[in-house]
Amino acid sequence: MSVFARSPADRVVVVGAGVAGLATALRLAPRPVTLIMAAPLGAGTATGWAQGGIAAAMGADDAPSLHADDTLAAGAGLTEPEVALRVAEAGPGLIDWLVALGTGFDREADGALALGLEAAHSRRRIVRARGDSTGRTVLDALVRAVQATPSIEVLVAGLHGLMQDADGRVCGVVCERDGAAFRLPARAVVLATGGTGALYASTTNPRGALGRGLLVAARAGAALRDLEFVQFHPTAIAAGRDPMPLATEALRGEGAVLIDEDGAPVMAGIEGGDLAPRDVVARGIFQALGRGRTVYLDTRGPLGARMPQRFPTVFALCAEAGIDPAVQPIPVRPAAHYHMGGILVDAAGRSTVPGLWACGEVSSTGLHGANRLASNSLLEALAFAPRIAESIDAASVSVSSDRPAPLPAIPPQDAAALAEVRGIMERCVGVVRDDAGLSQAIARLADLSERGSDAAATGLMIARSALDRCESRGAHWRSDHPGQLPARHSVFTPAAADASCALQELTDA
Secondary structure, three states: OOHHHOOOOOOEEEEOOOHHHHHHHHHHOOOOEEEEEOOOOOOOOHHHHOOOOEEOOOOOOOOHHHHHHHHHHHOOOOOOHHHHHHHHHHHHHHHHHHHHOOOOOOEOOOOOEOEEOOOOOOOOOEEOOOOOOHHHHHHHHHHHHHHOOOOEEEEEOEEEEEEEOOOOOEEEEEEEEOOEEEEEEOOEEEEOOOOOHHHOOOEOOOOOOOOHHHHHHHHOOOOEEOOOOEEEEEEEEOOOOOOOOEOOOHHHHOOOEEEEOOOOEOOOOOOOHHHOOHHHHHHHHHHHHHOOOOEEEEOOOHHHHOHHHHOHHHHHHHHHOOOOOOOOOEEEEEEEEEEOOEEEOOOOOEOOOOOEEEOHHHEEOOOOOOOOOOOOHHHHHHHHHHHHHHHHHHOOOOOOOOOOOOOOOOOOOOHHHHHHHHHHHHHHOOOOEOHHHHHHHHHHHHHHHHOOOHHHHHHHHHHHHHHHOOOOEOOEOEOOOOOOOOOEEEEEEEOOOOOOEEEEEEEOO
């Protein structure tokens, strides 16, 4: 059946084909699903680039409560305890679900899952596949499952906006393909559009990770939460590529250390050292770079020698850059990697706008708080997908029969404006922030937004949120406000017409 021939009363539209979108589509089966993606199935998604793994309390010395405790500690006061525990409890069953789909996780000689260690985890609980190719392996298994599910149809198109009825309920999407706009009415829409890393000049994300889902949700009136919290991965390989290849955090879990050009340890004297939470390590490297040092990840010796087997993806990336990690340290620097903020959702993944759900990095579930714990991202998406499917099944919705307004023109993307946005975000809304830089960013981003740059409009929301948070917490570090205030979330409540935002502060009880 054609995508356009499906009944809107039955159809669910899922936008995004990373782990969040694919898992949600599979959990919705056999309900008819139209899966919209900007690139062919299996391509163009950050999931395929995820190296580390999936955190799950699978070891004999581990428990979901310990996993939840580590998540809370990393979240710097903004992780919601009940969410952390529910997701951690779901972890082992989600690994079993992926195994049943044919995901080949790495195993020990006795057949038990091979469990790795990453920074800020108190136990070995990182379930991995093909060494450092977990994301690609999981994505391939999900793609095969989607291709084998008759109720899921795929459509390569860009997301332009959301359809809403007279009451404001989301009732479909407006998409773009080959410069032409078209509508897809639906009983429910799930945004699984990923993150915002490509708004930054230095990023590990695909070029399409521009926060499109955030912007269309904001324009529909959805509340967005904690947009200021952008996680910078400390060890992107500084080899002149865009996006930047990633040296997985698991390398430090296996003994790699951060050094400068003289061989001095970069993280000496900092609590947690090389295995401190990501925000701490990213700042340590950023500050060393600011002092004029060059920072390297030192894998020389036995670790580097076994990298072709244990970390084949990183080894191949190093080889492409002319680096032999067995005898040469790997040059690294922080790069925008993950957005903890997103569309505010409840325990079932529902946004504040009827008819709209969100899953994965585009959402704000309460799991990550101010700083995501390593390898909790794939886990979060997998954990919320079945809840979203159940919520949509239980929802009583109707599809609008209102006469739709004329479709908007789709202007071409302004490459020069995007390049300017990426530079502004890198300089002024990066690892370390201050009032002067953020105010400068807001002024220029507002101008670019008024000129029609959607990337600038999304960056503007992040910059405004960062300026409002006058403290340093988790991944948000203000050099002019190094202390902390009472823990609170920040929530944008945008005007539906133009995504202009009034910030509300919600103090945690």
